[in-house]
Amino acid sequence: MKRRTMTPITKERRATVLAGIIILQALCALFFIGDVIADLSGGGHLEDLHLGLEALAALALVGGVVFLMVELRRLLVRVNDMDAGLRVARGQMAEVMEGFFEDWNLTQAERDIATMILKGLDNEAIAKVRNTAPGTVRAQATSIYSKSDTHGRAQFVSLFMEELMSGDFSTGEVAKSHQPLEANAPGDKLHAK
């Protein structure tokens, strides 16, 4: 998780450095071009070894600047895609959760608890958050597992992972073609409603 949130930031820093280099190199190119033009108008010839080399250097610098700009553009697009991908994934997760909860006819309290289970809270922590006895939470969790036809926490969580990993992450909608973990998993019904 940490790695994933770090990478776009590192990429952004790289983009900033790249932009700085582009500006510096562009100004260098400008300097050389100006020098070549000044030498030419001062009676110089491109056949002169010195002037010829200078002109070549100027051209190479300009080429380098354009290349770096294309490179920067690519980097920016990649950063953007990662960002969009994460946002789509978050949105899809929320959608998938809502869909499942709806299909299972969970009560509001059960939805809260199911969400907390998915976030990795254990029964005692959930009881503390909800100000109830651990026994109550345990009973509600059991009800959630039975409604979702799973045998416990691990299998319950894996239902959602399955849903998210089996589809393709094209933008917007939740993937429609997927093979639910079990035949009785309500994944198909989710999109039919």
Next chain:
Amino acid sequence: MSIVTDPASGRDNARDIAVWDPLVRLIHWSLALTILLNGAITEEESKLHEWVGYAALGLVALRLVWAVIGPRHARFSAFPPNPARAIRHMRAVLHGDRTVHLSHNPLGAFMAYNLWLTVIALGVTGYMMTTIRFFGIDWVEEAHEFAFNWLMLSVALHVAGVAFDSWRSGVNLVRAMINGHKRIPDGTEVE
């Protein structure tokens, strides 16, 4: 309860959208720096004044290339110089419209083109003054003077426009030009 609504509310609240890439931002502030240097600090007719002027020209040239090959919000196509759009935008603003524009707003687009063209005019007339052919010719010097005055007026309008639009749309545009992100307030329309 709050945990349940978390994923949804995260999407409805103020959104951060990356709009200005690092190259756009660096060029913007570098250009502002060259204008400040040549307008207030370097001595006229000094070599330094000339070089700073060429740097400004180079920065604008770089920005124009970037407006062709750069990412979406930096491109000409994101802020076409369209008078009809500008007038429509002005009317909408007068009627209390609070739409946020991810790139320049239609009026701001004109300001951007105006500033770039003025800097180019300053650079070209400045260069002409250094050549034997145009050295000491009155109209070139007058054009350079006029372009400078026009630039000062434009910069003042630019700053005022940024302040006004930040107030109107609730998006801190100065911050956007520093860190590249526009924070779009809850429930605001985006264009």
